Amino acid sequence: MAMVQHPGARAAGMPAVDAAGTADGGGGAELLAWLEAELTSTGRRPGARLPPERELAKRLGVTRNALRKALGVLEARGRVVRHVGRGTFVATRQLAPTGRTGLVESSPAEVMAVRIAIEPQLMPLAVAAARPADLERMDQCLARARAATGFHDFDVWDAAIHQAMADATHNGLATAILRVINGARDQVYWGTLKERTSTPARLAQSHREHEEIVDAIRERDAPRAQAAMRGHLHGVQVMLLGAVVGDLV
Numbered sequence: 001m002a003m004v005q006h007p008g009a010r011a012a013g014m015p016a017v018d019a020a021g022t023a024d025g026g027g028g029a030e031l032l033a034w035l036e037a038e039l040t041s042t043g044r045r046p047g048a049r050l051p052p053e054r055e056l057a058k059r060l061g062v063t064r065n066a067l068r069k070a071l072g073v074l075e076a077r078g079r080v081v082r083h084v085g086r087g088t089f090v091a092t093r094q095l096a097p098t099g100r101t102g103l104v105e106s107s108p109a110e111v112m113a114v115r116i117a118i119e120p121q122l123m124p125l126a127v128a129a130a131r132p133a134d135l136e137r138m139d140q141c142l143a144r145a146r147a148a149t150g151f152h153d154f155d156v157w158d159a160a161i162h163q164a165m166a167d168a169t170h171n172g173l174a175t176a177i178l179r180v181i182n183g184a185r186d187q188v189y190w191g192t193l194k195e196r197t198s199t200p201a202r203l204a205q206s207h208r209e210h211e212e213i214v215d216a217i218r219e220r221d222a223p224r225a226q227a228a229m230r231g232h233l234h235g236v237q238v239m240l241l242g243a244v245v246g247d248l249v
Helices: 029-041 053-060 064-076 108-129 132-147 151-167 172-184 188-197 200-218 222-241
Strands: 080-083 087-090
Touching (some): 108 151, 108 200, 108 222, 132 200, 151 188, 188 222
């Protein structure tokens, strides 16, 4: 089933996108939300090929750069699969759309406090429930993060690996909570702060920490996974906010 043809230069309700590929007021969030809704509403079957990027960008009235960024996020969320030279396909193992329902404005300090309180506690659930497909998904995220050529690509896969760990719990509430947290990370000031404080050395360290957590989940070592996640998040907190008053860990 083809994507809906939209009247005019761009789809009704679609955000205007500037030459840099940034949606007005939302950093591409509107385009991303529209694409997720389109994947669901058009009834595309797993494995179905999306229209070529040039055609889809023209149809939506957005730049190819903006479209590529949005498709990259959808790939990280497990909604589509992209093959160089072949195109973009609906993922055969569909994860539920993330959405932004119920998202409230949250400061980086608030986000990190909640992450430190919640994510380490999910690790025993992930260790107990993770299936081979979950571990494969984590490995895919790690590989894409390792291959990232810049901060923004790394950040997409950073969010994806944390979501994959929550999804591995096979607990609907845990999965939904991480979606809300990752939605909060889409806020402009979060990305600006993280980009300003991230260095190549810190990104490399973060990747090693992700690998440690995944290895612990793979080896069914709950205390190790929990400790590794707690240490990782504490390091991110210090990187973003500097010295933290009080022991949030």
